[in-house]
Every structure is written in C-alpha cells, then in structure tokens.
Amino acid sequence: MADTPVLRADAIHKRYADNEVLKGISLTLARGETKVLIGPSGSGKSTFLRCLNHLTKPDRGTIELDGVEISDANIDRMRARIGFVFQDFNLFSHLSVLDNVSICPIRVKRQARDEAIRRAREELERVGLGDKADAYPAELSGGQQQRVSIARALAMDPTLMLFDEPTSALDPELTGEVVKVMQRLADDGMTMLVVSHEMGFARQAADEIVFMEGGHIVEQGPPETLFSQPAQDRTRAFLNVIAEHG
Numbered sequence: 001m002a003d004t005p006v007l008r009a010d011a012i013h014k015r016y017a018d019n020e021v022l023k024g025i026s027l028t029l030a031r032g033e034t035k036v037l038i039g040p041s042g043s044g045k046s047t048f049l050r051c052l053n054h055l056t057k058p059d060r061g062t063i064e065l066d067g068v069e070i071s072d073a074n075i076d077r078m079r080a081r082i083g084f085v086f087q088d089f090n091l092f093s094h095l096s097v098l099d100n101v102s103i104c105p106i107r108v109k110r111q112a113r114d115e116a117i118r119r120a121r122e123e124l125e126r127v128g129l130g131d132k133a134d135a136y137p138a139e140l141s142g143g144q145q146q147r148v149s150i151a152r153a154l155a156m157d158p159t160l161m162l163f164d165e166p167t168s169a170l171d172p173e174l175t176g177e178v179v180k181v182m183q184r185l186a187d188d189g190m191t192m193l194v195v196s197h198e199m200g201f202a203r204q205a206a207d208e209i210v211f212m213e214g215g216h217i218v219e220q221g222p223p224e225t226l227f228s229q230p231a232q233d234r235t236r237a238f239l240n241v242i243a244e245h246g
C-alpha cells in the first residue's frame with residue numbers, strides 16, 4: 001500500500017549486561033524519505049542500525065519492512081532487501097571491484113552471472129567508478145572503496161539503505177565524493193537512514209534529523225527547525241559540540 005512506511009521500528013530495546021543501550025527507540029521512514037541520525041558517541045546509533053536488520057538482535061520491540069514484521073523465520077530474505085554501508089567499507093579484499101559488487105546478486109539472489117555483471121557495471125557507473133571494475137580494493141582510495149560498497153548495496157535493489165558513519169574514516173577531500181553519491185541517491189528517491197555528522201549533507205538531504213542520546217530519541221524534526229531552533233537544551237548543547245569539532 002502506498003502509505004505503508006518502508007520502515008517502522010517500534011519500541012526497540014537492547015541491553016548488554018547492565019548497560020541499557022536502547023531504551024525504546026521508535027522510528028518510521030516513509031518511501032523516499034531520508035533521515036539523519038545524530039548523537040554523541042555511545043548513544044546507541046550503531047546498535048540501533050544493527051538491530052534493524054538483526055545483525056544485533058533487539059531484546060524487545062518490532063521492526064517492519066514494507067508492513068512485514070522481521071522475524072527469525074524471514075530474516076535472510078528481509079536482510080537481502082536492506083543495504084548496509086559501514087564506516088570501514090567491508091569489501092572483500094581478494095575480489096575485484098566488479099566481483100565485490102556482483103557476488104551477492106549471484107550468490108544470494110541467484111541472479112544469472114551475465115545479468116549480475118551488467119547490473120554491477122551500471123551501479124559502478126552510477127557512483128562514478130565505471131573505470132575501476134577490474135581494480136582490487138587495496139588499489140583504491142578510501143572514498144572510492146566506500147563508493148564501491150554503496151554500489152554493492154545498490155546492486156541488490158534494496159528497499160532501504162542504512163549508512164553508519166560512511167565518511168568518518170575518510171580524509172575531508174574524499175568525504176565530498178561519497179556525500180555527493182548519497183545526496184544523489186536521496187534525490188533519486190531512495191529511502192535512507194544515515195548516521196552522520198556531515199551537517200552539509202544533513203541540511204540538504206534529510207527530511208528529518210533525529211537526535212539520540214543515552215538510548216533515547218531526544219528530539220526529531222526537519223533540519224531547518226532542529227538546527228536553528230532545537231526544542232531541547234541537550235540538542236542545542238550537542239549541536240554546539242559538533243559545530244566546533246566538525
């Protein structure tokens with residue numbers, strides 16, 4: 001149905017021993033929406049993202065993708081529909097760029113090899129790396145490697161894309177090329193949840209900013225409101241910190 005959210009996370013709880021990391025996080029993403037998740041180190045951003053595709057299993061709460069609840073029974077199928085881009089790229093070092101991008105469609109989706117290769121080349125073009133298909137990850141810059149990992153996620157035709165600090169391992173001059181690719185994806189109507197403190201990207205691409213602290217969502221709203229007139233003092237204090245330290 002047109003108005004079923006792509007993602008609905010409801011009251012997600014996660015604890016490690018006596019550390020209650022997620023204290024009931026609820027978040028929805030409509031089709032084509034981009035939300036940027038910000039918050040101090042240790043606030044639970046990565047844990048929340050990992051819970052969404054059960055890389056970490058939540059203790060409580062439900063997650064629906066296109067109206068279907070994610071469970072142990074369907075997790076493999078659901079996970080194949082969620083693209084995940086990590087801070088440290090996670091490419092297979094022994095595979096060429098083309099093989100990195102085509103391996104999941106071939107192995108997981110059982111796509112014909114020719115078709116998967118054709119699609120992989122297309123996705124590499126889309127991230128500006130059409131000429132790097134035969135290179136190995138070690139021969140690429142960090143920004144190029146991150147764009148390969150975005151192409152790899154896109155080749156699976158994801159319903160939803162999750163990004164966990166995709167530019168924080170990159171030098172500033174390489175950050176821009178990755179941000180540009182994410183910006184274009186958002187403009188093209190991809191549904192995205194992005195943990196990032198790249199404020200330029202957040203302002204331009206995000207429909208909403210979600211500020212998390214101590215396992216709670218403190219505040220969320222459109223960037224123009226949240227950045228200039230945060231309702232909560234804690235949001236304001238955090239924004240001052242990232243404004244100073246980038």
Ligand SMILES: Nc1ncnc2c1ncn2[C@@H]1O[C@H](COP(=O)(O)OP(=O)(O)OP(=O)(O)O)[C@@H](O)[C@H]1O
Nearest residue numbers: 016019021039040041042043044045046047048165
């Ligand atoms: N596998 C784990 N085992 C035990 N504790 C964990 C585990 N993963 C995360 N934690 C704890 O959960 C809390 C939240 O961590 P998380 O990585 O989600 O924070 P974050 O907001 O992503 O921080 P950062 O901005 O530094 O990436 C931290 O206190 C962390 O130590």
Ligand SMILES: [Mg+2]
Nearest residue numbers: 045046047164
């Ligand atoms: Mg993190």
